[in-house]
Amino acid sequence: MAERLYLGIDLGTYQSTIASSAGKMHTIETVVGKPKDPVARNMLGRDVLFGADALEKKLACNIYRPMAAGVAQDDEANLAAAKAFVTHLIESVDPEEFDEVYGVICSPSHITFTDKSNLVATLRGQVNAIMVVSEPFATGFDQDQYMGSIVVDIGAGTTDIARLYGTFPNESDEDTVLEAxxxxxxxxxxxxxxxxxxxxxxxxxxxxxxxxxxxxxxxxxxxxxxxxxxxxxxxxxxxxxxxxGCEQLIPFVVNGVKTIIATADPEYQPQFRNNIILSGGGSMIEGVADMVADQLADIGDVRVWCVENPIESVASGALKLAGVMPDDQYTAIN
Ligand SMILES: Nc1ncnc2c1ncn2[C@@H]1O[C@H](COP(=O)(O)OP(=O)(O)OP(=O)(O)O)[C@@H](O)[C@H]1O
Ligand SMILES: [Mg+2]
Known part of the structure; x- marks a missing residue:
């Protein structure tokens, strides 16, 4: 039987994480640098730089943040940078040792449907089949908390909120807040x-x-x-x-959570109020869970907690999902 590698990929506005079923996990800032001119190319000794390496040499490079909000996803230079970045990310886990690669991917929620077809083009040749899920769902799956919880992913580009009740969330179960x-x-x-x-x-x-x-x-x-x-x-x-500054962010998170709870099936609302999970880089703000809980107090008793691995949780949940999903959930892309 063909040997298959599963990947969980969290393409983030600010940083991206990849986790493989062969036990590898890497996080790289979602930044690509291309030398500005032949002098820079000569000095740097390479045609393209990634992550921290690109940032260190930022004065000698044109810098691309291919997943950032507001970047035209179909711009040719940006698309080329995205493709180079994703290739670099996937190569970092040595996929060539396997016959086929199946990936579960999360991309920033500001990337719309048409941009997602670019995402598929970007992944073509790197993976054989993909499945796209949202960041909060991947986190909920990672934490074994997808049967009655609210997951709030406070990222760089957006804060994504979802209510989870044991199935794939649909559009009405998820909300995106632009403050992050x-x-x-x-x-x-x-x-x-x-x-x-x-x-x-x-x-x-x-x-x-x-x-x-x-x-x-x-x-x-x-x-x-x-x-x-x-x-x-x-x-x-x-x-x-x-x-x-940090305290100014809290009401946006709180209002997002309130809306997602208020529009849920009333029978489930107590369960949701009792299991609100914060993740993403923003969940590392000290005191954030307590302040969110305080400001939610007017909707009843709540329990708010932060995941222990906010940077890796999305990729590790995506990987976990990749391993248990039947093949028919994947879309073949080659
Ligand atoms: N200790 C910290 N306190 C507050 N913010 C932090 C901390 N550490 C990281 N961050 C911020 O978290 C953000 C990155 O988080 P994360 O990696 O979850 O975002 P992302 O996945 O790249 O973005 P998105 O999910 O919006 O695409 C950045 O804005 C970063 O500055
Ligand atoms: Mg993210």
């Missing part, structure tokens, strides 16, 4: 530039501060960071700003 990690970076950048006039900031700088210090609730903490004002080094406290 990238949105928060913009909010934080704005707050920092208001407090420290003339501060020279990039989104990447602010994102790193957020990832290091993020919290909500309690007293202001001291979070010292280095920034330049007109080229001059300053060390400043952004603790109050980090809290204020």
């Amino acid at each position: 990690g990238d949105w928060l970076d913009v909010i934080l950048m704005d707050l920092v530039s208001k407090k420290y006039t003339g501060a020279q900031l990039t989104k990447d700088m602010v994102r790193l501060w957020k990832e290091k210090y993020s919290y909500v609730g309690g007293d202001d903490r001291e979070c010292m960071v280095e920034l330049s004002v007109e080229g001059k080094k300053n060390v400043v406290d952004v603790g109050d700003i980090i809290r204020q």
Whole structure:
């Protein structure tokens, strides 16, 4: 019998994770760099760079974030970058040792149906058959919590919310909120530039501060960071700003959850209220589960908790699903 490799692939706005049935798991930032000119090409010694490697050399490269919100998915350069990225991601788990490859894929929810046909084109030649599922469903499956739960994936591009009750969720069971990690970076950048006039900031700088210090609730903490004002080094406290910015995200998450619960079958609503699961990078904001629970208190008793592996949960759930789905659930793509 042909030896088959199963893959769980989480293509994310900010980072992507692949998990294979041969026991491999990798996370790579969804970034592609192409050398800007022959000098850069010569210096870098390669035609294309990925993830952290591309970001380190960003001044010498044209940088593509092929899954980012707002990027035209049918733009030729972006499509080529997406294809190169997906190929790199899949090659990182050595698929050539197998006769066939079956993959369960999650892609950002802002990628629409027509873009999904580009996704298939991107995967052609890499995998033999695919099945596309949503991020919250993959997470719920990973956590063995797909029979009566609300899963909230707070990613970079979007916050995706689904109610799960033991079957594949349909469109009405899922909702997407546009406020997520990238949105928060913009909010934080704005707050920092208001407090420290003339501060020279990039989104990447602010994102790193957020990832290091993020919290909500309690007293202001001291979070010292280095920034330049007109080229001059300053060390400043952004603790109050980090809290204020992160707390602005919470009502969007809470309202999304409330809507998904309110439109559910009333008999299931107590079960949903009692099992609200946070995942994705945004679930690493310290105190987020407690604050979401507090703000949900007006709909009754709730239980809100965070998964332990928020970055890998989608890919590992997709892999788990890949192994148990009958072949007729897959679409052959070659
Ligand atoms: N400790 C942290 N606190 C707050 N935010 C964090 C933390 N660590 C990572 N993030 C943020 O989480 C986001 C990345 O999360 P994740 O990997 O789930 O997103 P993604 O899957 O790439 O995006 P999407 O699911 O929207 O396509 C980024 O905005 C990142 O800055
Ligand atoms: Mg994601």
